[in-house]
Amino acid sequence: MNARQKPDAADAPLVWERPEPAPRPAPGPLSRDGIVRAAIALADAEGLASVSLRKVGASLGAGPMRLYGYMSTKEELLELMVDAVYGEMAAAGPLRGGWRDVLRAMAHRTRRAAHQHRWLTDLLGGRPHLGPNALAHLEASLAALSDSPGFGDIDAALLAAGTVNAYVLGALQSEASELRAEHASGMDQAAWQRSTGPYIERMIATGRFPTLARVVRDATHPPPDVVFDRGLDCVLDGIAARLTR
Template identity: 70%
Template sequence: MSDREKLEARLVWERPEPASRPAPEPLSREQIVRAAIALADADGLAAVSLRKVGASLDAGPMRLYGYLSSKEELLELMVDAVYGEMASEGPLTGDWRRALSAMAQRTRRAAKRHAWFIDLLGGRPHLGPHVLAHVEATFAALSGAPGFEHIDSVMLAVGTVDAYVLGALRNEASKLERGMNQAEWEAVSGPYIQRMISTGRFPMLAQVVRDATHPSADVVFERGLDCVLDGIAARLGR
């Protein structure tokens, strides 16, 4: 077997599942993935291991290796399952701006349902069938629209919105990971911030504390997304 054939044999997307066995319990990749997602939703990605997933299904970890070869494959399957949830919301419709906005909001809703999801995005591209269908649908929603006649323009716009969404969601997640809500964090850090402002060395920070409206995370995300889309629209107009 060549190196390329060995690589292709490792791709879980095209590797068949083992034959169904009636005992001790029927098992499938879908069951394994759903069990892993339930663990991650409850206790984070640290709670996901083949041993723990197997235990939740009354199956030993060695039996799971018949369906996937590593935890990394399991994580890829989990990501793809979430993209499947996003696709179930229906096709992207409307003009390019509405389509990109819908894509961004779907990703944010998915990250709210599955707090771990954002940690698995970025880096090496995901290649699962639901991911590829999502990319295909997003590109198709822009393709041929005025200003998007060339595929490079489509990719630039989609990639720019993706980068914004990833950064915004990671920022939101980092605030939640402190173990306290925004009001609790402000109560703890507020006196220190006020002492630093009183030194006179941070006039802009003082203006933020005194004058900024500090809208909700939903509003911040929408406004930031509008800024990104306005930038794309301005580029199209040039």
């Protein structure tokens, strides 16, 4: 490799293991953690689309080029933001109890974090997050499972943890979609249901949708917190039933 060539991205150290630049007293001290906290504050206030190295730098009184010493891309900044939120989740304290208790607690911690940081849902999923706090979160869930009877096979523990995570992510995406719909239409769910109610009644009156008629007539439509808990119970009950086979 000559002096003009850049190292291959696959060979470059990940941001988690990359040392920070030497401190500079002027125009103001920076740190990777301080940059991440500023980015989180910006995303909380204005949404994820507002996060850029330029805007984050401006909030810290620094140009974007100074930030490139702490992270190479915006994607690295987003990864650091996600890991910082995993750290906030861990700050709630150690997880105790059996595997059901631990997985339930982790599901609720993730949901609370996503409600506090509305942008988080868009960054969950996909490839595993590899920051130290995210790895600690995964370690805790797998440890709770692998120490329980029936999960001696690590593949079984991975499947159970992944199933719970998939449920949580799907529930969060559904809740986020509802919020986006409210913002776009200016109507909350109750107002939207009132506006579409006459149409639904006409469609049910055709007799083509008898099961949906039962939904309208008999379903209780509990609040989101109850829906989330009931769905989580279904997932955990399914895992427990699988252990008895």
